[in-house]
Amino acid sequence: MAVANGNLLKEASNAALAPIRNESNYDPLRTFELPKGADKHYSQQFADMYFLRLSELKKHVMEKAHEAWDEFELGGEKAHFVERVLDVRQGQLCWVVGTVYMELPEKPNVLADITKEHDIVAPPPRETYISSSTTDDMMLEDESGRLRVTGEPVHAHYVTGCVLAALGTEQADGTFQVIATQYADLPEQPKRWERQDAALEEAGEEIPKRGPAGKLAIVSGLDITGSDDKDLYLDLLVEYLTGEATGPPDQASASHITRLIIAGDSLQRGAPILSREEFAEHKQNSRHYGYDATVYDPSPAQRLDTLLSDILPTLPITLIPGVSDPANVALPQQPLHPALFLKSLVYSERPADGIDTIHGLDMVTNPWDGDIEGYRVLGTGGQAVADLLKYVKNVRPTEVMEMMLRWRCVAPTAPDTLWCYPFQDDDPLLVKECPHLYVAGCQKKFGKKVIEGPEGQKCLVVSVPRFSVSRQVVLVDLESWEVETVRIGVVGK
Amino acid sequence: MAEERSRDYLAARVLTEGQPVTYRLLSRAIKVDVNTAKWMLFDFHKQQNAKKSNTVHATYLITGKKRSEDDESKHTNGVNGRDGDDTNMRSSPFMSSMPEPEEDSDESDEEPVKQTTILLVREEQLQETRAEFDEESSIHIYSLEPGPIENLSILATCNYEVATGYADEDPMERWKTYGSIHNPHIKRRTRKFGPPPAASTSKAAAKPATKPAAKPSAATQSKAKETAAPARRGSASEDNASGRSTPRSSAGTSTLKRADSKSGAKKSQTAGDLFKSFAKSKPKAKDADRSQESTPAPVEDEPMQGMSEDEGDVEDEPDVKVDEEKKEAARQARDARQEKLRKMMEDDDEDMPDAPTDGESQPEPTPAASADISEPAETETVTVENGRRRGRRRVMKKKKVKDEDGYLVTKEEAVWESFSEDEPQPKRLKPAPTKAASSAKGKPAGKKGQGSIASFFKKA
Numbered sequence: 001m002a003v004a005n006g007n008l009l010k011e012a013s014n015a016a017l018a019p020i021r022n023e024s025n026y027d028p029l030r031t032f033e034l035p036k037g038a039d040k041h042y043s044q045q046f047a048d049m050y051f052l053r054l055s056e057l058k059k060h061v062m063e064k065a066h067e068a069w070d071e072f073e074l075g076g077e078k079a080h081f082v083e084r085v086l087d088v089r090q091g092q093l094c095w096v097v098g099t100v101y102m103e104l105p106e107k108p109n110v111l112a113d114i115t116k117e118h119d120i121v122a123p124p125p126r127e128t129y130i131s132s133s134t135t136d137d138m139m140l141e142d143e144s145g146r147l148r149v150t151g152e153p154v155h156a157h158y159v160t161g162c163v164l165a166a167l168g169t170e171q172a173d174g175t176f177q178v179i180a181t182q183y184a185d186l187p188e189q190p191k192r193w194e195r196q197d198a199a200l201e202e203a204g205e206e207i208p209k210r211g212p213a214g215k216l217a218i219v220s221g222l223d224i225t226g227s228d229d230k231d232l233y234l235d236l237l238v239e240y241l242t243g244e245a246t247g248p249p250d251q252a253s254a255s256h257i258t259r260l261i262i263a264g265d266s267l268q269r270g271a272p273i274l275s276r277e278e279f280a281e282h283k284q285n286s287r288h289y290g291y292d293a294t295v296y297d298p299s300p301a302q303r304l305d306t307l308l309s310d311i312l313p314t315l316p317i318t319l320i321p322g323v324s325d326p327a328n329v330a331l332p333q334q335p336l337h338p339a340l341f342l343k344s345l346v347y348s349e350r351p352a353d354g355i356d357t358i359h360g361l362d363m364v365t366n367p368w369d370g371d372i373e374g375y376r377v378l379g380t381g382g383q384a385v386a387d388l389l390k391y392v393k394n395v396r397p398t399e400v401m402e403m404m405l406r407w408r409c410v411a412p413t414a415p416d417t418l419w420c421y422p423f424q425d426d427d428p429l430l431v432k433e434c435p436h437l438y439v440a441g442c443q444k445k446f447g448k449k450v451i452e453g454p455e456g457q458k459c460l461v462v463s464v465p466r467f468s469v470s471r472q473v474v475l476v477d478l479e480s481w482e483v484e485t486v487r488i489g490v491v492g493k
Numbered sequence: 494m495a496e497e498r499s500r501d502y503l504a505a506r507v508l509t510e511g512q513p514v515t516y517r518l519l520s521r522a523i524k525v526d527v528n529t530a531k532w533m534l535f536d537f538h539k540q541q542n543a544k545k546s547n548t549v550h551a552t553y554l555i556t557g558k559k560r561s562e563d564d565e566s567k568h569t570n571g572v573n574g575r576d577g578d579d580t581n582m583r584s585s586p587f588m589s590s591m592p593e594p595e596e597d598s599d600e601s602d603e604e605p606v607k608q609t610t611i612l613l614v615r616e617e618q619l620q621e622t623r624a625e626f627d628e629e630s631s632i633h634i635y636s637l638e639p640g641p642i643e644n645l646s647i648l649a650t651c652n653y654e655v656a657t658g659y660a661d662e663d664p665m666e667r668w669k670t671y672g673s674i675h676n677p678h679i680k681r682r683t684r685k686f687g688p689p690p691a692a693s694t695s696k697a698a699a700k701p702a703t704k705p706a707a708k709p710s711a712a713t714q715s716k717a718k719e720t721a722a723p724a725r726r727g728s729a730s731e732d733n734a735s736g737r738s739t740p741r742s743s744a745g746t747s748t749l750k751r752a753d754s755k756s757g758a759k760k761s762q763t764a765g766d767l768f769k770s771f772a773k774s775k776p777k778a779k780d781a782d783r784s785q786e787s788t789p790a791p792v793e794d795e796p797m798q799g800m801s802e803d804e805g806d807v808e809d810e811p812d813v814k815v816d817e818e819k820k821e822a823a824r825q826a827r828d829a830r831q832e833k834l835r836k837m838m839e840d841d842d843e844d845m846p847d848a849p850t851d852g853e854s855q856p857e858p859t860p861a862a863s864a865d866i867s868e869p870a871e872t873e874t875v876t877v878e879n880g881r882r883r884g885r886r887r888v889m890k891k892k893k894v895k896d897e898d899g900y901l902v903t904k905e906e907a908v909w910e911s912f913s914e915d916e917p918q919p920k921r922l923k924p925a926p927t928k929a930a931s932s933a934k935g936k937p938a939g940k941k942g943q944g945s946i947a948s949f950f951k952k953a
Contacts, residue, residue: 008632020676232645346681
């Protein structure tokens with residue numbers, strides 16, 4: 001049968017009917033949308049974020065710590081809880097809750113930058129914040145003050161910004177020797193279809209019979225430059241997703257994909273912030289003050305637009321911006337501007353209408369969360385993961401992602417080493433509900449991991465490599481939770 | 494029959510013109526299902542090489558599981574397997590959060606991830622590459638070309654042609670014709686707002702602009718088909734241009750609105766618009782009228798409609814003929830327009846300075862003034878397209894310097910500035926009308942609108 005056979009190197013039989021794609025059940029949330037225009041304020045202090053984070057997470061961490069340490073005894077002495085880190089008394093076995101602060105020599109220092117008048121350009125990129133020569137200082141802070149902590153359990157396990165409970169004693173030199181730690185662990189996880197069912201119930205509608213879920217394709221780091229050499233890979237990607245390339249068996253399996261998530265860095269150089277080198281060069285060459293339109297090259301954006309508009313007739317897309325995309329640089333990044341997508345825009349709802357695009361191009365925030373096939377999905381462009389990786393050594397992205405969920409914060413290092421909006425009353429970067437699928441784009445390697453929480457939460461964590469490097473597309477089957485990759489290659493290029 | 498058409502098309506394109514053809518381009522060109530197109534490529538490849546070996550070269554697309562990679566992943570997973578218990582440890586209360594350094598525990602508790610590989614491979618490496626596959630789920634010919642190609646990325650030009658040449662077809666109907674995956678849930682808004690977005694317009698419209706520009710050379714060469722090899726690069730673009738116009742004109746007839754905005758045959762239409770806006774700034778409407786009346790639109794439209802709209806005709810006639818007809822029409826149109834333009838140039842000189850004040854027509858002076866070139870026809874159309882996106886012009890300035898094509902001279906800018914006072918300038922151009930110059934200039938200008946993709950195309 002022609003349908004079953006992918007070998008098209010023989011006489012033709014009747015062409016198989018075009019496979020039909022199933023509907024993608026899609027229900028985005030707007031957790032990370034910032035207020036528009038004048039309602040967006042930047043005058044707040046970032047310190048508020050830390051207080052907010054601590055007060056939000058303290059209760060959860062304390063719950064955990066109580067559970068673990070209430071019965072704990074060391075040398076006949078019972079551990080007890082101390083409310084504030086500065087109230088710790090020497091020699092006492094106790095535990096405290098605070099936010100970690102790491103003093104690392106290689107960490108970018110905003111004060112140093114300002115004194116050197118480097119405040120307009122990006123800090124120099126660093127592979128890591130850890131320096132081999134000096135020892136790192138780690139502190140635990142809360143609203144009362146800071147406590148220097150030492151001990152095996154904390155080093156290389158926590159980073160700036162995460163909230164934890166530490167059990168130990170204060171030494172003669174004033175440092176707090178930690179013997180054990182606790183973190184908040186995974187938050188509650190919504191049930192599948194919970195939100196949709198609730199909405200239907202409220203509307204007084206029957207819960208429809210839902211078909212089997214399809215696959216979710218995730219690609220990241222397209223790094224479109226507008227130059228020709230990458231075009232063939234992008235073309236093959238499009239042809240695979242639209243089901244034109246490959247033979248009937250593979251086309252049929254491609255038709256199971258019901259949604260594409262593009263997780264960050266679609267354009268290679270769209271970020272509005274110049275690197276130091278670029279800035280210096282720019283300064284030398286330009287005689288004008290401010291934005292110079294002559295250096296703008298529209299071709300990468302046009303290429304991306306074409307790419308999207310080629311895929312869109314057959315596959316809905318969720319587009320998450322990344323570091324190098326022309327969005328705002330601070331987390332949460334807001335959706336890419338519709339003006340970039342003149343051709344693809346017909347596949348999305350008009351921005352003025354204010355409704356979600358369900359079957360088409362949905363430009364979303366980074367991070368983004370929403371329900372796909374009833375499952376909660378959290379997707380990011382990956383910069384929080386990349387930044388966290390600079391604090392630690394020999395750790396995989398999937399592990400970092402796991403810990404973010406367990407710490408209940410998708411960007412713990414913001415606002416310290418990661419640009420971030422100064423949230424005041426509510427910090428959406430805190431994970432309030434455990435996702436079923438957590439995706440981070442633009443990572444060095446593909447990785448996946450299933451993590452489980454104390455209350456039976458189960459979350460699939462996937463790190464998606466850059467397409468421009470690895471040529472991989474990640475497929476997640478939302479029915480069986482199997483993960484597979486598709487690699488696109490050209491032999492002997 | 495479709496098969497005959499495919500054979501004709503392939504013979505013309507691969508053997509005569511020496512151009513690569515991908516299955517996708519073939520399917521678009523003769524409107525068949527992609528899988529049928531793949532088979533047609535195979536059939537053609539077999540036949541030709543049976544007649545005379547190595548006349549046609551193929552690249553293949555293999556899909557399946559690659560052995561070596563599978564082994565690799567198994568291997569790493571084996572390593573990981575050892576520390577597979579770290580999930581348990583983590584849930585124990587005293588375990589600290591971050592995993593131990595050096596631990597390779599990532600995919601520890603997972604079975605190896607299935608990896609499908611899609612590989613594009615040349616004929617020469619086909620056997621060895623196929624041997625690397627454990628399991629081959631499908632294989633087909635991706636493209637045919639006259640000889641081994643060094644850089645496979647040249648195939649991207651075909652896709653570029655597909656993207657540009659067949660852009661006007663309704664994307665929501667693609668699945669019917671070409672057999673791509675059908676998604677009945679996707680919604681496509683029809684644009685309500687008046688002027689279509691600049692990018693798509695200029696992209697589409699810039700193309701037609703290049704067409705006439707390219708034509709003169711096409712005419713002289715009388716068809717790359719005869720001269721094939723030497724003019725390979727150039728003929729590519731010409732051929733695209735002519736190939737492209739076919740579907741576009743059909744779009745033009747079917748939906749008027751879209752035609753206005755996008756357009757292939759539109760070349761003429763845009764030209765008409767241009768005149769209109771010129772006329773606006775002019776006191777006497779006479780010219781405007783004249784230009785509108787004499788706009789060669791109908792001349793062009795009609796023959797083209799006939800060609801592309803009903804497949805029946807096309808089937809009966811070989812492609813070559815179609816081309817000829819089209820070219821003829823285009824030539825007429827062009828001549829008429831040029832003639833008119835020339836007249837206009839004479840009349841209008843005085844009024845020109847006004848033009849820039851009009852927002853819409855602002856960019857138009859550019860062509861007129863960039864007048865030390867001659868036939869303003871091409872340049873004008875082109876710049877009008879560009880002009881729609883105001884503020885882009887500067888970008889082009891930079892680009893131009895980069896581009897190798899005829900337009901090393903960045904006259905456009907300079908002339909435009911000086912133009913406002915310089916009335917006699919346009920006159921000067923007339924004596925100088927070398928066709929080559931005009932076409933060369935017109936082309937780059939058209940390119941500008943599309944950014945570097947076009948230049949890429951040229952290069953390839």
